[in-house]
Amino acid sequence: MQPVIDFLWNLGPWGWLILAAVMLLLETIIPGLHFIWFGVAAAILGAVLFVVPMPWAAQVFAFAVLSVFVILFARRYWSSQTLKTDAPDLNERGLQYVGRMVTVVEPITRGRGKVKVGDTVWTAQGPDLAEGAQAKVTGVNGTVLIVGAV
Numbered sequence: 001m002q003p004v005i006d007f008l009w010n011l012g013p014w015g016w017l018i019l020a021a022v023m024l025l026l027e028t029i030i031p032g033l034h035f036i037w038f039g040v041a042a043a044i045l046g047a048v049l050f051v052v053p054m055p056w057a058a059q060v061f062a063f064a065v066l067s068v069f070v071i072l073f074a075r076r077y078w079s080s081q082t083l084k085t086d087a088p089d090l091n092e093r094g095l096q097y098v099g100r101m102v103t104v105v106e107p108i109t110r111g112r113g114k115v116k117v118g119d120t121v122w123t124a125q126g127p128d129l130a131e132g133a134q135a136k137v138t139g140v141n142g143t144v145l146i147v148g149a150v
Contacts, residue, residue, distance in 0.1 A: 019039075020046060041069075094145060
C-alpha cells in the first residue's frame, strides 16, 4: 500500500489534474453536488504547480483557498444571471390560481375543506364556507389553497 501512496504523492501537478478530471466526471454522473467548482480549483492548482512547485501541505492549503474563491466567484456570477420569464409560476401550479374564483365542494369547517378549480379538487384553508359557495383564492401554502369569502 505504501508504494501506491508514494506514487500518488509524487505525481505533483499531474495528481491535481487527475483529481480535477475525476471531480468533473463526478459532476456529470452526480449532478447538483457542485463537484465542478472543486474540479476547477484542482485544475487551476495543477496548472500553477507546473510553474511554481510547492510542498504538499501548501498544495492542500492552496486547494482549499482556491476552492473557496472559485465557489464565491461562481455564486456571485451566476446568482446575477437569473432568467426573467413570462411565466414565473410555471412550476408552482397553486400560484397560478391566486385571484381566481373557485367553488367549495367540501364545506370549509374549522379552517379546512376542499374547493374545485377547473377539473381538479384542492385542499383549501380559509373561513367557514358551505358546500357550493364561491370563494376567491388569495394565496397558497404548499399544496393548500388559501381562500377568502366572496
